[in-house]
């Protein structure tokens with residue numbers, strides 16, 4: 353069942369958190385990434401659904417949800433809108449950010465373009481700042497090969513502290529490895545240890561003041577730190593999201 357809706361309004365987000373589980377045991381996996389990196393192609397290949405794909409950016413305006421089974425486990429896959437960051441300067445960024453932050457997925461795959469890694473890594477680093485369970489999928493490896501671009505996946509994995517899987521989703525390459533990796537992360541058999549930014553002393557000091565005030569609502573220290581950083585940024589949209597998803601004025605169905 354595709355849940356893509358017309359967006360541009362916040363109502364388009366309603367389905368984002370309606371991830372009703374069929375048997376209660378499914379692992380919820382978010383698919384994030386810059387526009388046009390092949391998220392929907394991965395989504396379609398894994399779920400057998402037909403989320404619209406094409407080669408213009410921004411067409412997955414809200415999200416789509418699908419199911420797949422791998423080994424002995426059921427998964428719910430959420431195809432998030434393409435974004436360059438999680439700083440919520442557009443409704444798409446807010447949808448992606450809110451789902452990763454407040455939707456509590458068991459793992460988040462960041463699909464990246466192997467021919468444009470420098471730009472794509474910006475989002476990877478931001479997702480790594482928000483959650484531990486991140487997997488980087490370096491997609492479009494066929495294009496990279498054509499352009500004589502080599503990707504050192506194990507080097508990247510060591511530098512970032514997260515699993516890195518290479519793929520060419522359109523031709524189906526690397527998807528089994530991706531599903532294996534997602535399985536291992538969701539099952540806790542593979543524990544990513546994302547390397548995180550340490551900020552200047554005054555910012556770290558301010559974070560130490562804000563974080564205890566958030567701990568009443570957020571157990572997860574990583575998320576509390578990330579939300580505190582956004583508050584320091586003066587990001588008003590995070591306050592709306594906190595009200596909506598943490599203080600009971602919104603509902604999260606998981």
Ligand SMILES: Nc1nc2c(ncn2[C@@H]2O[C@H](COP(=O)(O)OP(=O)(O)OP(=O)(O)O)[C@@H](O)[C@H]2O)c(=O)[nH]1
Nearest residue numbers: 387388389390391392393405410411412434520521
């Ligand atoms: N060559 C090549 N093309 C790919 C690959 N994966 C996806 N594509 C193509 O890239 C284009 C964009 O793919 P989508 O799956 O729509 O990308 P998306 O990330 O969902 O895009 P947005 O929803 O706009 O963010 C399509 O034309 C796909 O067929 C790949 O591994 N190799």
Ligand SMILES: [Mg+2]
Nearest residue numbers: 391392411412
């Ligand atoms: Mg898409």
